[in-house]
Amino acid sequence: MTILPGPRAYRPDDSAALSDICIRTAAGGGDARDIYPDHELVPAIFATPYAHLEPELTFVLDDGTGRAVGYILGTVDTPRFVKEFREQWLPLVADRYPLPEGPPQSPSDEMTALLHNPERMVLPEVADHPAHLHIDLLPDWQGKGYGRALMNTFLAALHARGVRGVHLSMLTSNTPARAFYDRLGFTEIQVPDPGPVTYLVRGTQPDS
DSSP states (O other), X not given: OOOOOEXXXXXXXXXXXXXXXXXXXXXXXXXXXXXXXXXXXXXXXHTHHHHHHOGGGOEEEEOSSSOEEEEEEEESOHHHHHHHIIIIIHHHHTTTSOOOSSSOOSHHHHHHHHHTOGGXXXXXXXXXXXXXXXXXXXXXXXXXXHHHHHHHHHHHHHHHTTOOEEEEXXXXXXXXXXXXXXXXXXXXXXXXXXXXXXXXXEEOOOOO
16 A cells, blocks of 8 residues: 555654754755764754653654655644753753853854753744744755645644744844745744744644
8 A cells, every 4th residue: 555645643653753854954954964073962842852852842754755855843832841851851951062161153153042941932922822843854855746645744733732823033134944944824823033934823723
C-alpha cells in the first residue's frame, strides 16, 4: 500500500530529524549549518524543547516513508511554557551551552543568550493569543501545500483544546515566509522594540 506524504504526530525517533530540519532552515529559511558550529544549538531553542515539553502539540510532515521532512510545534500557553522551559528544559542543556560572559561575540553567543532568556517570549501585546508556534519545512517540500496542511493540523489541535488565539514571530526580512503567513490569515501586531522580527497573530479555527 502506498503511503502519501502528510502530517502526523511526532514520535521520539523523529528527534534527530527535527533538529536537522531546524538548523537547515534557520538562516531566514536557508541552511544555517555554516553559521552555528554546534548544529544542536538552534534546535535547543526553537524545536527540541517543544517536543520535550509538549509532544502532543508537535507534528511532522512525513515524506511517506516514515522520514520527517518538516514540522510544526508550539505551546498552548506561552507563559506556562516559559516557566517550564526555565525550570525543566534549561537545566538539561545549560552545561553544554553556558551563558556567555559579556556582550555576544558571535552568532552562537547571540543564540545562547536567547536560550538563557526564555522570558523574552512573554509579551503583553499577544496575551489574547496565548499559544505560539514554529513551522519549518525542508526546501524541496515547500510551496506544495504541505505547510498549509501542517498549519491546519496544529490549529485544529489548539482549537480542540479551547485555545482561541495563536501568535508567532518571524524574521522581517523573510518575505517568502511572510507571504505564506498572509495567505493563512495571520495579521501583524505591533510590539515595542521588536528588533529584526515581526509578530503575527490569528484565531485557531482551521481553514477549510
